[in-house]
Amino acid sequence: MEHSMLFEKFVAFTASLHEVSHELTRGVKQEDVTPIQYRILEYMMVSQPVTPSEIADCVDLSLPNTSRELRKLMEKNLCEKATDDTDRRRQLFRLSPDGQALMNRVMGQAQQGFQQRIADLTADELQELEQALTLIQRKVLRPKA
Amino acid sequence: MEHSMLFEKFVAFTASLHEVSHELTRGVKQEDVTPIQYRILEYMMVSQPVTPSEIADCVDLSLPNTSRELRKLMEKNLCEKATDDTDRRRQLFRLSPDGQALMNRVMGQAQQGFQQRIADLTADELQELEQALTLIQRKVLRPKA
DNA sequence: TATATTTATTGTCAAATGATAACTAAAAGG
DNA sequence: CCTTTTAGTTATCATTTGACAATAAATATA
Incomplete structure (x- = not known):
C-alpha cells in the first residue's frame, strides 16, 4: 500500500x-456546560491539578479566555482553585466533587455505549483490538513517547 | 484485559x-473559513453533491443555520448550488474550483505531516499499521458496515 | 534593590454559533 | 383540486467564542 492510500485510510479512520x-x-x-468547558473538564480529569497556562496550551485557548471559562466553571461548582505553594503566581485547578460526578455520568454513559459496540467480540478479538490501539499510538500518534 | 481498562485505553487513544x-x-x-464552514467543506469533499438536509444531519447543525453557512460559503466562492432536477425542492451543493483548491491545500499539508510521522516505519510496520486501522474500523467504529 | 519576566485576571468588543419563528416553493396524497 | 408534508430560506435574538488591551501580583534576574 502506498503512502497516499494509507493517508486516505487514516483520514477516513479519523x-x-x-x-x-x-x-x-x-x-x-444534558449537562450545563458548553463544549469548551467540557474539554477543560476532560483535560482536568486526566491530569489534575492543572494550571490555566497548561489548559490554554492543551485546549488551544488564549489565557484570558481560559481564565474566563475557569471562572464560569467555578461559578457552577465544577472545579476548585488553589494557589501553588512553591510559586504563588500559579493557580492549581482540579475537579470539584460535582465536577467529578459530572464526568462520571458522562464517561459512564460513554463506557456503556462502548461496551455495547464490543459486546460481540471474542476474547481473541478483544486482544487484537487492544494491540491495534497500542500499535497506532506507538507508531503514529506518540512516536516519541 | 478487562472491558473497563480497554475503555480507558480507547479514551486515551481518542x-x-x-x-x-x-x-x-x-x-x-490560514484559510478564510470558520471551523463549522470547514467541516461542511470536508463533508462535501467526500460526498458531493450534498443537500442542506444531509449536511445538517452529518455536521449536527440545524437546517436554518446550515443554510446560512452555505450562503456564506457561496459568497466566498467555495461551493456551488444547483437544483435537483428530479425534485426541485432539493438543492445540490458541491465544492467550487476554489473550494477544491482550498481542500487540496489543507489536505496536502496534512498528508505531508502524516508522512513525516510514518517516515521511519518499515514496510512491515506500515502493513501492520494498515491492518490495525482496518481492524478498529471493522470491529468498533463501523461494526454493521 | 530595581527591573524584567512570568502567570493570571478583568474588561471590552467583534465574530461565530445555536435556537426559533415565519415564510416560500415543490411534491405527495387524499 | 385541496390539503399536508417536505426542503429550504430568511430574519432575529441570545449565547458562546476569539482577540486584545490593561492591570496586578509573584518571581527571576541584573
Missing part, C-alpha cells in the same frame, strides 16, 4: 472515530 | 488522535 466519540459523549448535552 | 488530527489540519487557520 472521521469515523470522531463521529463515534461524538455519539458516545452525546450525554454532555 | 484524545491522542484528536490532538494529532488537529495538528495536521492546523493549516485551516
